[in-house]
Amino acid sequence: MLNKFVPEDFIVPQKLETEIFRLRMLTTDDVEKDYEAVMSSREHLLTLADEDNEYAWPREHMTIEENLEDLQRHQNEFLERTAFAYTVMSLDEKICLGCVYINQSEKKNFDAEVYLWARLSEIENGLEEILFETVKKWIKENWPFKNVIYPGR
Numbered sequence: 001m002l003n004k005f006v007p008e009d010f011i012v013p014q015k016l017e018t019e020i021f022r023l024r025m026l027t028t029d030d031v032e033k034d035y036e037a038v039m040s041s042r043e044h045l046l047t048l049a050d051e052d053n054e055y056a057w058p059r060e061h062m063t064i065e066e067n068l069e070d071l072q073r074h075q076n077e078f079l080e081r082t083a084f085a086y087t088v089m090s091l092d093e094k095i096c097l098g099c100v101y102i103n104q105s106e107k108k109n110f111d112a113e114v115y116l117w118a119r120l121s122e123i124e125n126g127l128e129e130i131l132f133e134t135v136k137k138w139i140k141e142n143w144p145f146k147n148v149i150y151p152g153r
Helices: 028-040 042-048 064-080 127-142
Strands: 015-017 021-025 083-090 096-104 112-118
Touching (some): 015 127, 028 042, 028 083, 042 112
16 A cells, blocks of 8 residues: 555645646546546547556447446545646536546555546647646646656656
């Protein structure tokens, strides 16, 4: 079992908003928009997977019910302060543009691992790179981590 992820007195950021997108806690209420973003970006998401990982996510025929289970787990982890999953939403909240996952690292010398992705339709617009640079700065300035790794980046 991993140690406490963030200090008890740390106030977890509830959102991050830019001119392009809003990050906020991923919840079960996001299931339809999240599912559509995940499944429409499946090929891209598979390219981001850890090569050592046998678990290919998302599966080709993943159901919305399975996605709901994932979102419930992410929501519970956030509320328990053991991991933090943020949805990346358009400012009008109509479209899920991606996700950011902040997890405790099991790798020596790192205290957090941050994974992120942008939906396939937004890659050409440079959203994933903008998201990465924005999140990297946000983590450095607003989170209590000393050594963060961004697998796949």
